[in-house]
Amino acid sequence: MPASVKDVAALAGVSSSTVSNYLNHPHVLGEASRERVRAAIEQLGYVPNESARQLRAGSSKALALILLDAWLPYFHDLSRGVEDVTREGGWSLFFSNSNRDSAQERRNIEMFEAHRVQGIVIYPLDDVVPQLERLADRGIRSVVVGPIAPSSKVASVLFDDVGGGRLAGEHLLSIGRRRILFLGSPTVSQSNDRLQGLREAVAGAGASVSVLDVQNLITEDGLRAAEQIVAMAPEDRPDAVFAANDMVATGVLTQLLRHGIRVPEDIALVGFDDVDQARQSVVPLTSVRQPGYAIGRAAGAALLEQLADPSAPPPAPTPFSAELVVRESTVGR
Template sequence: MPASVKDVAALAGVSSSTVSNYLNHPHVLREASRERVRAAIEQLGYVPNESARQLRAGSSKTLALILLDAWLPYFHELSRGVEDVAREGGWSLFFSNSNRDDAQERRNLDMFEAHRVQGLIIYPLGDVVPRLEQLADRGIRSVVVGPIRDSHKVASVLFDDVGGGRLAGEHLLSLGRRRVLFLGSDTVSQSNDRLAGLRQAADGTDAVVDVVTVAALTTEEGLTAGADIVALPPNERPDAIFAANDMVALGVLTQLLRHGIRVPDDIALVGFDDVAQAHQSVVPLTSIRQPGYEIGRAAGAVLLQQLADPGAPPPAMTPFAAELVVRESTAGR
């Protein structure tokens, strides 16, 4: 049975509170007392309960990451970047998934406050700045991945979603496509920004942009949207599709190929994020690259910077730039 604080106290001939002070506030003990407790710990092989010690001290060497939808490949890369920075800095990292649920997002924030994490990174569903500012007043700093309202307490790491949508639109228009369908979620601000960029590219041209809203940015929703497109008469189908992420695009691609619709000859297809599956698909997918791993690392670095200097304002960050990666779903073979 592992040794306890009482065992150490008994062997050292001191009280349990003296052992606790040795572990948490050694400077208050006399040298003789410190030496007796140290020797007893060494003899018994006592290992302190770090979690309990941190809770008593009111702090912890832990960070938290709250993801919008942990099952999407983009978030795997994002979390890997955050985790690597945390580990390199000697921090532990807790993960949680909001699953695109406001109530679950609030519960996750409450949970990590109760566990007294030092800081957190969140890819939110809605406007979480007021809640994060409350946490900042209680000593918990935070970083949002994505756009936020102005705040002198909360940092953000941004990606140029509008620029990415504009790149996708300019690429499709340069190929002569004029009936462009956008598949996205109007409840996700990044999706709306990508649509705004697409519309910017189409402004002043003869191209028409139509929009179909999907319930979630998943492959399953892409399959459903793809089935609806296949069901249209050929002359009513779009000649290009821009999906708000790669998973929706891959679902659409699967349906098009199943029904003999040629990609890109009949319909050109562009996704967003450039996850690994984009280049692994039967017809490799043109995509807007969003560097999830690098964004995760940047978010982790910004959080650690705030923790190192709690009195400083959140650092200003230049948004990550979008990059068009052209593959066979638009360029052909």
């Protein structure tokens, strides 16, 4: 006989209403309660009744997309790609935002597991592969956008962030810049890879790379970082800034221009992602193009491929190479 909510509650040592909250409103529960309920559900193999009904009938057509930061323009493009390809396949797609919060990221995965979506595409903050492998054992397939440890159960779509950072560094060297400031977030692996590529490019070239950490990779971070540049003596300022994304670069550009610092004459500026704002800014930004829409479509297609043949191993990672788009923020008019 299938396990019930009461069975889960008894094993977890909580009330039935707590189990109901876990399934429908997990954010209202504390971490300890969520973990007890999750462990009981896993041990009993409990599936919410509606999801079980759909799965028995073969009618469940729900997938999930979990984003690192839904407010960034790059993720708008990626979301459209995932949604378009899954909709074309006749699937419904639910969205959630982790907001760069590890606990929220885990809760989002748990929520979709409880509702038994059949597949998940995720752009993660943390290493989520162990959690996704556990879901794979229960029939929920997944695709990670970004690098992951080797896995026989989880697929991935890759972008060459190291190569993108290398392109930015080589370009800045080619226009004579030697004091390069990198703005990025050390908690985001892709940002760290972009910094690695930059350092590889300038190694042995007589150039220096300094690093200023930013928290959220948003425009406000760029504004604040540029305030520190403005406060420096002119001879101590970098002659180039490489920002881990275009939003940070846009903030830097705005602040520098407000204080009469010329871009690119005084400081050259490179962003990353090549979102629409890069070409629309008052000084169009040189940027490393990351094709968010195409990456999203590839991730959605990789998920549908797994769902079409659950017995097959995950498809090989889909690689995307970097491309530098040169504009006025580094070479002028």
